[in-house]
Amino acid sequence: xxxxxxxxxxxxxxxxxxxxxxxxxxxxxxxxxxxxxxxxxxxxxxxxxxxxxxxxxxxxxxxxxxxxxxxxxxxxxxxxxxxxxxxxxxxxxxxxxxxxxxxxxxxxxxxxxxxxxxxxxxxxxxxxxxxxxxxxxxxxxxxxxxxxxxxxxxxxxxxxxxxxxxxxxxxxxxxxxxxxxxxxxxxxxxxxxxxxxxxxxxxxxxxxxxxxxxxxxxxxxxxxxxxxxxxxxxxxxxxxxxxxxxxxxxxxxxxxxxxxxxxxxxxxxxxxxxxxxxxxxxxxxxxxxxxxxxxxxxxxxxxxxxxxxxxxxxxxxxxxxxxxxxxxxxxxxxxxxxxxxxxxxxxxxxxxxxxxxxxxxxxxxx
Amino acid sequence: xxxxxxxxxxxxxxxxxxxxxxxxxxxxxxxxxxxxxxxxxxxxxxxxxxxxxxxxxxxxxxxxxxxxxxxxxxxxxxxxxxxxxxxxxxxxxxxxxxxxxxxxxxxxxxxxxxxxxxxxxxxxxxxxxx
Numbered sequence: 001x002x003x004x005x006x007x008x009x010x011x012x013x014x015x016x017x018x019x020x021x022x023x024x025x026x027x028x029x030x031x032x033x034x035x036x037x038x039x040x041x042x043x044x045x046x047x048x049x050x051x052x053x054x055x056x057x058x059x060x061x062x063x064x065x066x067x068x069x070x071x072x073x074x075x076x077x078x079x080x081x082x083x084x085x086x087x088x089x090x091x092x093x094x095x096x097x098x099x100x101x102x103x104x105x106x107x108x109x110x111x112x113x114x115x116x117x118x119x120x121x122x123x124x125x126x127x128x129x130x131x132x133x134x135x136x137x138x139x140x141x142x143x144x145x146x147x148x149x150x151x152x153x154x155x156x157x158x159x160x161x162x163x164x165x166x167x168x169x170x171x172x173x174x175x176x177x178x179x180x181x182x183x184x185x186x187x188x189x190x191x192x193x194x195x196x197x198x199x200x201x202x203x204x205x206x207x208x209x210x211x212x213x214x215x216x217x218x219x220x221x222x223x224x225x226x227x228x229x230x231x232x233x234x235x236x237x238x239x240x241x242x243x244x245x246x247x248x249x250x251x252x253x254x255x256x257x258x259x260x261x262x263x264x265x266x267x268x269x270x271x272x273x274x275x276x277x278x279x280x281x282x283x284x285x286x287x288x289x290x291x292x293x294x295x296x297x298x299x300x301x302x303x304x305x306x307x308x309x310x311x312x313x314x315x316x317x318x319x320x321x322x323x324x325x326x327x328x329x330x331x332x333x334x335x336x337x338x339x340x341x342x343x344x345x346x347x348x349x350x351x352x353x354x355x356x357x358x359x360x361x362x363x364x365x366x
Numbered sequence: 367x368x369x370x371x372x373x374x375x376x377x378x379x380x381x382x383x384x385x386x387x388x389x390x391x392x393x394x395x396x397x398x399x400x401x402x403x404x405x406x407x408x409x410x411x412x413x414x415x416x417x418x419x420x421x422x423x424x425x426x427x428x429x430x431x432x433x434x435x436x437x438x439x440x441x442x443x444x445x446x447x448x449x450x451x452x453x454x455x456x457x458x459x460x461x462x463x464x465x466x467x468x469x470x471x472x473x474x475x476x477x478x479x480x481x482x483x484x485x486x487x488x489x490x491x492x493x494x495x496x
Contacts, residue, residue: 085393091442094393099387174441175395 064224074252111249
């Protein structure tokens with residue numbers, strides 16, 4: 001009986017965040033008064049929009065580098081590609097592909113930079129990548145605000161600030177808007193399904209599954225478990241970590257392109273900042289931790305986090321009668337979740353240690 | 367780096383560049399003026415349509431042009447299909463023409479649908495003087 005209770009408690013501890021979100025959503029959905037069709041449509045759109053970005057976080061976790069806050073670097077690279085195709089007026093899927101090709105070398109370079117720095121800060125990867133994101137944001141702003149239109153030629157005057165250089169705050173992506181989502185149009189009972197985007201996400205999932213079985217994937221798992229042991233076994237630890245960050249950055253770059261083609265507007269100086277925050281929050285809400293994440297966590301997290309996003313403003317409005325409150329609640333939720341998940345992760349780790357110690361002593365449960 | 371590895375990397379690079387060029391040429395959209403104005407060919411005057419609806423490559427919403435009107439559309443790719451629907455006074459469709467043309471056939475950024483429908487008479491496309 002004790003053993004059963006202990007394992008149930010363990011299950012609750014392991015899945016505290018998704019359970020908490022499920023409970024909050026179960027209360028908030030009826031209060032928000034949204035219809036089921038609307039919520040399903042919203043979730044499908046948000047799954048197609050965000051899943052790729054969140055999936056890009058899996059590989060660094062596998063390599064024991066925690067949550068890659070440096071994915072914003074990839075997002076920046078993707079945005080630069082999109083700025084170029086908007087300037088050249090390349091539209092449709094060709095535009096998306098061209099943006100991806102332009103931004104790939106940039107993402108590789110930024111990923112390499114990020115990986116090299118993170119190799120110097122072993123054990124403190126998350127905070128380092130977080131700060132690196134802020135640093136690179138400054139560099140990005142310098143380039144886009146002063147370099148574009150002066151050093152880098154921009155031919156479309158509608159994109160350039162009135163002073164003659166620098167990109168405007170908002171870049172219109174009308175030419176590529178939803179071009180991937182609407183590539184294979186499918187509609188079931190009035191619900192539009194962005195099939196092409198889901199196919200790409202499915203391919204990415206297959207890639208992750210395949211990658212885990214490759215030599216490099218196994219090396220990453222070994223490095224993630226214990227760097228010293230992996231090093232002693234002849235695995236090039238630093239090189240493996242570097243590659244994991246490069247792959248993650250490149251994938252984040254593609255993820256941001258997919259995200260922005262769905263939105264249809266690029267917030268030139270802010271879009272990338274939100275990308276990292278929301279992707280990480282989604283993954284954590286899905287039950288992932290700093291050291292363990294799966295594809296299931298990604299999809300569960302995106303659904304739960306964005307369900308909360310859709311439902312909470314309206315629920316807040318109907319509960320308190322203040323529309324703005326819902327917006328505040330949204331921001332509070334996204335930041336609060338990250339801190340809650342990190343606190344729960346630390347608490348869970350402590351619990352697991354206690355549990356392991358108890359089982360070592362032969363004590364099942366008090 | 368092994369020689370084979372260098373070769374593979376080089377091949378990937380070349381493939382990426384080729385794909386980028388293909389995407390650029392295929393996806394580059396140009397703003398084209400579509401007009402419905404009378405046209406004179408070898409002494410014969412072809413009148414403009416009273417009202418037409420023009421759609422290009424089934425992408426953007428169709429242009430509504432009265433006689434003497436000019437509108438703009440963005441054309442992406444190298445091959446285009448222009449669908450011209452003639453309208454009566456109640457805006458009912460009385461006739462439909464579908465004409466395909468290539469970018470290299472165009473002489474400028476203006477397309478006059480009147481000579482285009484009548485067998486692509488010379489001058490159906492010309493450069494707009496600024």
